[in-house]
Amino acid sequence: MTAITVELNNKIKKAPVRGMMENVMEQFNSAADHIDLHPNIRKILSITNNEIIVHFPVKMDNGEVEIFTGYRVQHNNALGPYKGGLRYHPTVDIDAARALAMWMTWKTSLAGLPYGGGKGGIQLDPSNYSQGELERITRRFTYALADNIGPEHDIPAPDVNTNSQTMAWIADTYMSTRPPAERTANQHVVTGKPEGSGGLEGRDRATGYGVFLNIKFWAERTNEALYDKKFSVQGFGNVGYWAAYFLEKEGAKLVAAQDAFGSIENQTGISVENLLNYNKANNGSIVDFPEASEIAKESFFETDCDICIPAALGNQITKDNAPKIKAKLIAEGANGPTNGDGEKILLERGITVIPDILCNSGGVVASYFEWLQNRNGELWQLDEVMAKLDKKMKESFDKVFEYSEREGMDMRTAAYCIAIRRIEKAYVQRGIFP
Template sequence: MTTDLNAGRSPLDLESPHSIPVTATATPGGEAPDVDTGPLAYARAQLSDAIAVLDLDQGVYSMLANPRREMTVSIPLRRDNGDVEVLTGHRVQHNVSRGPGKGGLRYSKDVTLDEVRALAMWMTWKCALVDVPYGGAKGGVRFDPKRYSREEVQRVTRRYTSEIIPIIGPTQDIPAPDIGTDEQVMAWMMDTYSASQGYTVLGVTTGKPLALGGSLGRPTATSLGVAHVALAALSHLRRRPTATAAAVQGFGKVGRGAARYLWEAGVKVVAVSDEYGAIFNAGGLSVPDLEAYVAISGTVLGFDDSEDLNDRDALLYLEVDLLIPAAVEGVLHGENADRVHASLIVEGANGPTTPAADEIFRANGQLVVPDILANAGGVIVSYFEWVQANQAYWWSQTDVENRLRERMERAWHRVLEYAATHRVSLRLAATVLAVDTVTTAHLTRGLYP
């Protein structure tokens, strides 16, 4: 079926090109990848579709389907009670053809090497799509920081950093905050790396405190970018923010700020969730009041003027216009996508939608703004922070936010134009543009003999 973009609809109902089969390609870590499910399989399937559109060969697919470099380390930790525990950490550099690796560090009990590989690949595409001169990287330590004291988290951070020092640095790989980490963790990483070099190296991490070379506007950059793209997509669909009801899954680093910016733009935020549950108010939630409540209570549950939903995931299926999944990957999949009513889905999280769900959304005419576009605000302002640190000259918040808006809007229009011209989904358009950019750089450099 043909879609008329001029009528404000998206090309979601068109068939994807035939993919290169996602086979059990050998990986540098020696592990057999999960070829059926999981974030790495989803990332490789998206790459495969882009390779087919670009008419590239299997060799290019194999190069881009596997990380350039990865390191797995043991992290011995002395607990506050004297016990010793050994944690496992990873750092993966997917591709560095366009510049140093760039990507977050997450602390979570669910961290796996394949997850980190997938996230690093998505970072490669994200940086290329928004024209940031980085490659993709990602890191993770498998533990729940909420179950550890702040001093124990510091010891984990410093030992992990010391173990991966050979492969990080301001011209090699630049970590940033992600799930379970924050600006203090980045400060500890920067200090540990600097101590090993004998001088202060502000550019080794981004997302740092302002006192240590952080950038104004960095803590809210991802959220603001999500809001910019969501509002642009609403305009494309000819919908007014004040006539839009939204649900936000996840009220952490990304979801909280995105909900606030949308609320400030007039969007009616009717539901939000966190790891403990979800709340709903058909008339709309006061997001600033909710932020103040969460700062005290630690959860959205029990907020005045709202009802607690019995099932946290029920938020995904509400009768809303806009859904922002801003928690973790894989929450929208083949088993639940048909229950999602939102006509616009803007991915605040990395990889929240599986390929099976994408097909369902396309068939149902629902517009999905992909993660590598929607949540790219964080890496854009991380780049700004890195530039400022290298120049030892810091910009105003207005400068940062204006430059962020310009980059996000430029990327949005570029992806939208490609999707309309080639009659493909926004995700495929974004991935094709990014893969083409990276492949051109990779092949221009040539293969080292």
């Protein structure tokens, strides 16, 4: 049996981190400087609490054993249990998990939720494995994490290449390891479950709907009409689809889309529903969609549009393509899609960026609703969920927009200032043990 290794960050000397971690630290330090964050609290928030790395064996369909590496980074829990997604992707590593966990801390704080931030996943390409293999990988990963997750300690959720089925496997495996009397009481160990297994009605659309709401709130605040606005979506998965779906309902036009396989454009408009149906029938790809023309991958961000929604992976908008962007609004559906150099250029050009920790927070807000629903033994209807989501997202947007206007700063820095202030207040009130 391969040994399981658990590494805690306070026992490891780490090498300098580049990429997403560099971006999140630059964003954090900018906001911390602005609010004159106490040096001791800055030290605490600059590092992660725990970093768990597990190596575990799984038997493949052909009988061979493959070794996988999984990660779970727990950044901070001053406000409550760690909360954040698990992704299955070749880019998953400890550095990415650190950055994403830190972003989750700011996101949950900004939303006013009783959560901290965590993130993780497995370094793999799920398309290379059968459904049965993915189930065994997921269950073995859950078993390897053991007591490092829990409904009052660390609550995973879906992320890139994971879904409600993945969460159902995790919940079942986790509950199976508990004493019989405690099993049903641990259903909320994960959120994003199928509706028949304790999931929340409307959770599937919550992140994309939240992106749409932020765009709508921005339009209202700037006296813009969404009708006939052109928008592009990078990543036509769950987030990108639902954001596009609700924007189209408002009369806006999808004119370009990009996924891992290619990019398409049609300036007269692309039917969101037709594209979804084609995507499903074409093995999850939008390539060769008959109602649009193919464009070069590197030309996607140059598309003539009013609103651009990067809803794929991190570090997509950089100093190389930011000067060519024609959209006046960037609504970040993904985590960290705009790096520091790219954002500086966007802001200098007068382009507004609705930051990820605000724009895509609909998912974690809905996760909170699901967690409450399971914890209290309740069942919420779709209209109730959507009304609660509207209210919560409006509160967050208004706080960030007004802080940004009042302080004369970009929306990302404003969002960070609000989020960090709330955590700072918790530390000031509680003190530092011992």
